[in-house]
Amino acid sequence: MDMFERCTSRARALWRAKRKGCKAKSLWGFENWPREEQEAHHIAREKYGAATMLVPVSMHRELTRRQIEEHPPEGPDPSSPHECKGRLALGIADILECLADALREIGERRIAAAAGGSCALDESADIPEELAGLLRLASGRLMEIALSRILDLKE
Numbered sequence: 586m587d588m589f590e591r592c593t594s595r596a597r598a599l600w601r602a603k604r605k606g607c608k609a610k611s612l613w614g615f616e617n618w619p620r621e622e623q624e625a626h627h628i629a630r631e632k633y634g635a636a637t638m639l640v641p642v643s644m645h646r647e648l649t650r651r652q653i654e655e656h657p658p659e660g661p662d663p664s665s666p667h668e669c670k671g672r673l674a675l676g677i678a679d680i681l682e683c684l685a686d687a688l689r690e691i692g693e694r695r696i697a698a699a700a701g702g703s704c705a706l707d708e709s710a711d712i713p714e715e716l717a718g719l720l721r722l723a724s725g726r727l728m729e730i731a732l733s734r735i736l737d738l739k740e
Contacts, residue, residue: 599611617642633663681727
């Protein structure tokens with residue numbers, strides 16, 4: 586899937602969500618995270634690897650949608666090391682995109698607060714604790730997975 590097809594797939598997913606009455610600003614549903622439970626997400630899909638991380642339900646839905654709609658079709662041998670590591674790399678890339686979108690939202694929120702005359706880091710520009718926590722956890726977990734599994738580094 587090229588970049589244009591990926592953007593089109595995401596635009597269609599957001600359109601479908603809005604048609605169902607979802608008021609989320611993004612496919613990640615950042616605004617719902619404080620009220621949501623967390624679920625274990627298989628980063629490469631369960632049949633391709635055991636690496637998991639806890640993520641909010643709305644993030645899990647979007648990550649799973651990307652695995653189904655945007656990742657390449659399944660190969661003939663799910664146990665192939667190339668297939669497993671390739672799917673793990675795509676899963677990590679999806680999570681990093683979520684983190685990049687979260688950082689973009691934080692930056693935009695802070696700049697909007699500054700444009701509104703705020704000089705202090707008040708609540709209007711505050712980073713939700715759930716988002717900050719996920720950034721910390723995901724960064725550490727992804728580095729651990731990337732270093733040990735994708736790059737084949739031995740401890």
